[in-house]
Amino acid sequence: MGNYYPNNEKIMSNINNKFQFVICGTDTDIGKTLISSFFVRGLNAFYWKPIQSGIENSTDSQTLEKLARINKAKIINEAYVFTKPLSPHWAAEIDQKTIDFNFLHLPKVNAPLIVETAGGLMVPLTRNFLQIDQIKKWGLPVILVCKSSLGTLNHTLLSIEALQKRNINILGLVVNGEKHLDNPKTLVEFSRIPVIAEFPYLPKVDSNNLDILWKELNIKNKLVSILNTKAI
């Protein structure tokens, strides 16, 4: 007789593996670390910022640790930390380093995982390889963070086109900042990509407010329903 009863452990592990996403953005400083903290905290996920450019203020891993307030063990060490806050290809050259792609393989965790990219999609990692090429190699679905305000239609639709051209699976958009009456709707109309969240401007950025928003915006259910629709 075959085993007709699903193995719960296996099902849980499959679900956890579905919550593995790359958080990318239409630009640098667009809110990727804040939104990563939001997802890491909400999903109790691992976090990895493979390439960090700039160490003068805090690194993204340090910011995330404070904001998501998760166990440090869940923050995977960067593969590269460059001194200057520049595009990775140039920051690496200044530090006399070269990115070896063998160090950019995804960490093998059987759990939710959030990977935060460097800068925007077309940022070079080396003189002949872009951030978006690495996203393609990873093969994880992406969440695209974009701003809510003027300029987002152009930047976001261009970013979506670049991702789709490479057959990169876009899970959805996080529209970040002051609520805009028309932009989220227009982005969906042109792209058919769902908006996972309209993430408001937060006068106080802290984990408590992230928790409130996680519930208010019903993020986990939205993720599950998008994943089910797309059958990722």
Ligand SMILES: Nc1ncnc2c1ncn2[C@@H]1O[C@H](COP(=O)(O)OP(=O)(O)OP(=O)(O)O)[C@@H](O)[C@H]1O
């Ligand atoms: N919705 C928001 N409300 C309040 N502050 C925000 C919001 N979104 C982003 N910020 C602030 O804007 C700044 C830039 O955001 P963040 O560091 O998340 O950008 P990033 O895309 O990760 O940048 P980088 O390209 O350097 O990784 C941070 O100080 C962050 O707290």
Ligand SMILES: [Mg+2]
């Ligand atoms: Mg960041």
